[in-house]
Amino acid sequence: MAEESKPPVPPLPDGEKKPAAEVVPPAQTTSAANAVEKPAAAAPPAAADKPVAPPAAAAPPKPAAPAKPAGPVPMPWTSPMVEKYRHQYGSGLEAQSYLGQNYFSVDRSLIPNFLKLLRDEEQFDYCVDITAVHYPKREKQFEVIWILYSFARNERVRVKTQIVDGESVASAVPLWATANWLEREVYDMFGIKFDGHPDLKRILLPDGWKGFPLRKDYGILQQDQEWVQINLGIESGQ
Amino acid sequence: MLNSLMSYLGSSVTPGEAGNQLWALIYVLIIFTGVSVAVIAMNWLERKALAHFQVRLGPMRVGPHGLLQPIADAVKLLLKEDIIPSEADKFVFWIAPLIGLLASFTVYTVVPFGPSQAVSDMNIGILFMLGVSSLGVLGIVMAGWASNSHYPLIGALRSSAQMVSYEVAMGLAVVSAILMTSLNQTGTGTLSMIGIVQAQQEQHVWFLFKFFPLGAIAFVIFAIAMVAETNRAPFDLAEAESELTAGFHTEYSGLRWSLFMLAEYAAMIAVSSIAVALWLGGWMRPFSHWLSGGAWDFVFSLFPGLTFLGLAAIAIRGTIRMPKHSLFRIQTIGLGAFAAVLSGIGLLLLGIAVGARAGDHVALARSADALNNVYWFVMKIAVFMYMFIWYRATWPRYRFDQLMSVGWKVMLPISLGVLIVTAIVGVIVG
């Protein structure tokens, strides 16, 4: 087992190409400067993410830190990467940062291409999670969220898109194998379909279950009583 | 009938050879009960020893230090509902445990507890033992197949493949021991179990040390193969709990299951007795050649009694250390009684040994002799039994393909080599 002192860089052959300075977002510049002084500490991804800062680091002002009394608000997120894609996609893409965590809001039609670009060009090679949120009052009821991480950049980013109930999203399985079960779970819980998924079926709930429990209109006591009666032979699961 | 009983007493051959059916029957009964009791004791001992290996106490509730646990287990198993799976092949399912049991108990016909302490002395004794014990696998295979379930089937396939493969190495190791029996004036060896031990007696050496290290290598191969042959850890793939739930006896419960257990433990004792007879000098006491003479004989003849007294001492220590509380009164009394019985047996055995030395009583001397023979044989088996427990506590389980490659690619070539070298050395020396 080798010793550890440097920021971790996984042994990926295509991970060395980008110069580090180019990919560091502005929100991180101050902390990156600190990292130069104190190389032992790994650079935190954002200013607000620094729990116990050394005395020197506390002094410089943090541009991303929100004003305390007003409460945190989403801020625009700017970085070379964002500029590049904003240029490319225009209004279909919005980059923001909340409490130091960066996210893209992307139009549904751009999703397959954009995720592929993130993986292939920006080295977001690890798909942390795929999930969804249900907003019944909005016109586009569902928000699907991909949480991505890049080992080479040590940076996490979220990609969001909004879809109407019944619309489907392109599957990420061809990009990240891990998307398989994660998308199945989203389908299981929200009923969102993913195009091109190899085997989109329920994963946590039984196959014959009716309803999608994490939708807001599905009550917490609600159950598929019919399924319970047929398969478990009892009146009610409650 | 009495005549027939008495007429054998002076005989120095086995009842089978003497043609005394009544005595043969008595021996069969003694051995059957003896092996059953040994299996029960082994059951308790394994649980206890394993527990102490694993920083636990083991059974403590039923009787003092769980001494009555095997009996409680037996009662439980007897009273359990007898379940036969509806899709099982009923006849085969029913007969499978019996075949296993039959095979492992039949073997005891020729186990030489002493020069005349065996049911019969077949002149193909060792062949008989290997053959009949190899029939035990039929019970496993039939049980696995008849259960009509996947895990038992895989367990049965594993154990049959395993036993057939290890039997080869085992047989070759045995042959190299048999070759050693032919190193006498006439140049003829023997397959008889008693004959093999007597050959060691005549050559004044246990075959373990004969042509060192040839005998030792053959012995080690046999000792490994016999673990595999009895499906014990680390070769317990047929009943690998974490993989196949319980392997071939997954669908068995209650009495039938306990028959399998009985067969397994009986088979363990049986193969150990082969190893003892072939390499460890059978009933011979240790250093019977170096430390010979009447005085030494007497010293060694004290061992059986001293062993029981030692056990009694342990039991007395346990009795004293029992908590002084009314709740423990019955347990204390029970353990004390157990200690008393043990020390009684020990004193009786000591008395026999001393009496045989002091007096000129033929019957006493004869029985002291018989006791010594049986004692040393059993003690050597006990060592193996302990090893079985030790293996189980120490080693992980082999995987099936590794087991096979060890059997065919390591054990078989080595045992063949040992056989050839033994033959060459035997020719040169003899």
Added chain:
Amino acid sequence: MTAETKNATNALSNLDLETPEKPYLDSNELIINMGPQHPATHGVLRVILKLDGEKVLGTECVIGYLHRGVEKIAENRTYTMFNPYVDRMDYVAAVSNGLGYCQAVEKLLNVEAPPRANYIRVILTELNRIASHQLWLGTHALDIGAMTPLFYTFRDREEILKIFEKYCGARLTTHAFRIGGCQYETYAGFEREVKEFVAFVKPKIDEYEELLTTNRIWLERTKNVGVISAEDAIALGVTGPVLRASGVKWDIRKALPYANYSEFDFEIPIGENGDTYDRYLVRMAEMRQSLRIIEQAVERIPEGPIMAKVPKVIKPAAGEIYHSIEAPKGELGYFIVSDGSTQPYRLRVRPPSFVNLQALDIMVRGLLVADVVAVIGTLDIVLGEVDR
């Protein structure tokens, strides 16, 4: 990279579970159902194995037997009320779950736990990591057939649980932390007992290694079994010791430090081959590293408050946050959406076991049934977390 991902994807495609009509006297492909009641599936995992003899042609995991709708419950509880629920996910590492949740909510509230609380958190979390790894080691060794390590590890894990019990009154589902810090001050003699435990358990870890590390059978059973390459592991989102055993030096404690992990001096043990043996070594080394962290933390634990200023009623501003920690099993993440009310609008748990379990299929293809058991063990899954 793309090619490997593709392989992994293909491997995950559905099994063809129908056996075609076979000609007379041909051996069948065997479909075996392993679990949900099976001694080696660590709970209620059901794996459908497609076998050729004993060779595994493919697997399909059927999960959800322990599904309790944790994420739905979260939407119907206040932030404080939901805190004990997270302990019930990965119940062998409840402290880690609680740490992740509390920190995620703290982040949403934009507060920091005071230094003393962070030290207590780190000590307890690392103790819990050792406990979790000990439990893993015992059950994993038992799966491979070595009975004895199980009892050794349980004996020593007991000491950790005693410390937990003395600290917060619970042994398993500890609910040790509160949003904003810790609810309990350490008891008298806490530091001494932790130090004693460190001194006690160090030789015990050597003892486990003595039983297994150089054992021929153990080596044969674990070397080159369940190999997963770094590329496959990343594509499958595998994290924790499984990822590190494949040679990827990545640990959230170092990469994106949380609590006060950046103050401690420790190493990230990594493996080379990504096989079961390397995962074993990585976890053993991690236990030692955890001890190192605990030793430093106990030495340096400062005086001070243990709770930050947190309102009685927790009402974070509307927004969303993702926070993850290095749980014993891998990256444990919480994605919380707040609508400004007292209850989370949406709470998503990113369970390490769930994602790691997905790698089972490509890890066991072509191996034997016995290896499936070993690989399930080496993935160190907890079904409470897989199913949630």
Added chain:
Amino acid sequence: MTPVATPFFFYLLSGLAVLGGVLVITRRNAVHSALALILTLLAVAGLYLMLYAPFVAGVQIIVYAGGIMVLFLFVIMLVNIERTVKERQFNRIWPVGLAASGALLVLFVSVLVKGKALFPERGLPLPEADNTQKIGEMLYGNYMFAFEIASLLLLVAILGAVIMTKKKI
């Protein structure tokens, strides 16, 4: 040592052997057939014992009942039993089989009747004790060549089987 109840055991064992043989060909279930075959083999081993050929009996048990039949069962268990149960028990060429076995019976009987002189009146007084040695002398003396040829043949058969089943060696 005098034998006990010889005729009784002879008829018992041969009866069992014949019974087993009949069961082998009449059982639809291949596993049952194999078990019946084991019965036959064991009964034949008993007959060998009665003929003062303990070594042959031992080998019969160890090789046939313990080894070969286990392998038989091994193979049979992997075969689809349901299929065999459904199939016709006997195919259409059974008259040929009947004729062949009838011819064999005639041959046996004619040998028994005509060549009775070939057989000794009573059992040869073979000493039980050195039965094994006798066999050893025979195998490695008179029939050395045949024995070695047979073992060579088996070796070739093993190699052939390995080459046929293994695609890549």
